Amino acid sequence: GSSASKQIKKSFKSCFHGTKPGFRVNFEKFLSDFTPHEFASLIIKAHIALISCRSFQSLDYDNIENHLFLEEERRMGHMSFRCLEISRWVICGLIGVLTGLIACFIDIVVEKLAGVKYVVVKKSIDKNTEIGGMCISLILWAALNSAFVMVGAIIVAFFEPIAAGSGIPQIKCYLNGVKVPRVVRLKTLMVKVCGVICSVAGGLAVGKEGPMIHSGAVVAAGVSQGRSTSLKKDFKIFEYFRRDTEKRDFVSAGAAAGVSAAFGAPVGGVLFSLEEGASFWNQLLTWRIFFASMISTFTLNFVLSIYHKKTGELSSPGLINFGSFDLKYNIYEIPLFIVMGAIGGLLGALFNVLNYWLTIFRIRYVHRPCLQVMEAMLVAAVTATVSFAMIYFSNDCQPLETQKSSEDYSLQGFCADGEYSAMATAFFNTPERSVRSLFHSPAGTYKLETLGCFTLVYFFLACWTYGLTVSAGVFIPSLLIGAAWGRLFGIMLPYIALNPSVKVSCFLAAGKDAYQHSRFYFAGGIVRMTLSLTVILVEATGNVTYGLPIMLVLMTAKIVGDYFIEGLYDVHIKLQSVPFLHWDAPATSHSLTAREVMSSPVTCFNRVEKVGTIVDVLSNTSTNHNGFPVIIQTALCGLILRSQLIVLLKHKVFVERARSRLRQRKLQLKDFRDAYPRFPPIQSIHVSQDERECMMDLTEFMNPTPYTVPQDTSLPRVFKLFRALGLRHLVVVDDDNRVIGLVTRKDLARYHLGKHGLEELHLAHT
16 A cells, blocks of 8 residues: 555665665555565565664663773772762662652552542442433543543653563663663653653553663662763763763663562562673672662652551552461462462463564654554543443342442442442552452452453453553553463363362362462463562562562463563563664574674774874764774774763863874863763764864773673674683684774674574664
8 A cells, every 4th residue: 555655665765875876665566576475475564674773872881991080989089989889879778768759759649540530430320320421421431541541642642651560671671781862861760750650540451560670770870870861960070980881770770679669579579680780799788788778668658658648557569468368378279380380470471462463563653753652542542441341231230238348439330229339340440459469358248250341351452452652561451361261261260171080178178269360371471470479579578488489480381481471671672673682692503603603804903003093983863873993003002982082082181193292181080971872962062174274082981891792702702701701802813913893783683593593684783
């Protein structure tokens, strides 16, 4: 169709930008040569290529040990380093406090808005049940949902698109060493907080716990720098930490504090940051992150106790409280846990596959902000309509005395007086309340068909919802689906007994314990976390007895799910074509060497270089390199970054002649830290024609000891060195120490194991 053709043209034009003026393609003739299947595949590849054309920069996790850095370190005494260590602990405490306060704000506002919405809709349904006109209640429910979601989608789509989703994939990329644009900005935090409030209050199949991880990371990135570049306010504190190495550690602490605030799980937050987030770790960092997590949980607990007029009663450790459990399990139930884990892995893989193709569809067709807002409103209206229909046609009525006090929005519907609709307990509630209801409601509260319909419908609603242009998480919906399936399994178990000699009561007991212990399997099938998720759930349930069954379920779900497709976060990272480095190189990559994977030829600078040459190289948009080896004649003597050269040009650090006795202007590390992290573009720096003839001495500013490898080094060895040290550039030299190539993140990330062995991808330059 014409619209598809336009999209392909747009993709190709974007990727071929900068080619010669005579370059022409007859798209109509070009496309006519393809079959419908090839045509559809071409559309997908063209749009993936469009995304790949975006430039992702790498972070400088390796300290630049130039003369300025070494001089500053030598001047600092023992007391200075002690003060820096104290400052790190203070910053972690501030991160915990601010993250806890943000969690309190989100929780209170969501409860207020959702409470008002459900009370209004409940009154309308109760009124129209008696007098007729249920369509009015349906329209009211759908309109309120759409209104909330419209606000949340507008602020995300039009003001800060990076705030969409939970933010966990973006934070994983950041901690892996990829600079995702605008991911830790103050504006992103504000949109994220407001967006998740609107999403949850709008009744979408989402949770508010996932975005807390992103929010904590943004808080950490801002607090640790002692200034706000968005507000152009510099508090002149924590200036030493204005570099990627320090900022990375604090962002790890912020992510852990977000998990701790969400689930009341400080240890789980530390392990989450280790397992899913931080690519680089040390022992001192563990204690600081745990401290930030503890402060976050305490702040949330204390503030909520004041809000609930129970000052000092620390009974709300996280945004979601699963309540107390007192169950036991027997050894013959372990096979049931493994079976449930396998089912969770299969269902999680199905969820991820469906969401993958849905995301491809969105990339192809729903790429304009107005369309994204309309889709979010459509999903909100459909969610309300489906929920209303399920409640309307359900005949599962339960006595009011069986309902727990935590479910405040009970609906009578068409049930008799003194009864309520069990289906409404699942649908007519926030996801957190529905989870608690499924966990703690007594046996017989839900009929088999009620749970079956709910889990099936909510599965597809959650799959459709994840990936919308709204701020939302998938963790709580996955717990809700898993709890419903687990409860359904427990009810069905006596009916599927193959051995009639076994007493039915044994299966009833086993089914009850099985669903209680394996209710978390679906979350493991989607996100594929094992250690951290186990500890998070053990802390959230308050019973260490569940550690073994939960671990069995999650490990089985991960093993089964990984056989079919990667975890949901990894799927979305790959769809964005981010050069993400896993822990190890592909298993069959030993045949490749550094000479085969490196980028060449390499643009090098002389140790004393002409200013005009530097300006021309930095202004060349066709290369856009960020690291440049420095040479003396042909031998490598150092490495300098684009950001450093821009600061030098901005401050006019050069002399008139190469052998002039006039000393160039003296710079300090403070000048580079003041420009961090938003270094000005080269186009904003004016260099006169006379200044272009001057010379610049790079000796004092370059890194004189960059990491190098011989050209015959194997790819796994290069990968291990690059990954373990957090490098941005790795110089490849020959036997005479001459530069022959440069290995960057994109050179390593483009190799992966596919269906046909080792495959090569095309990723954005870093």
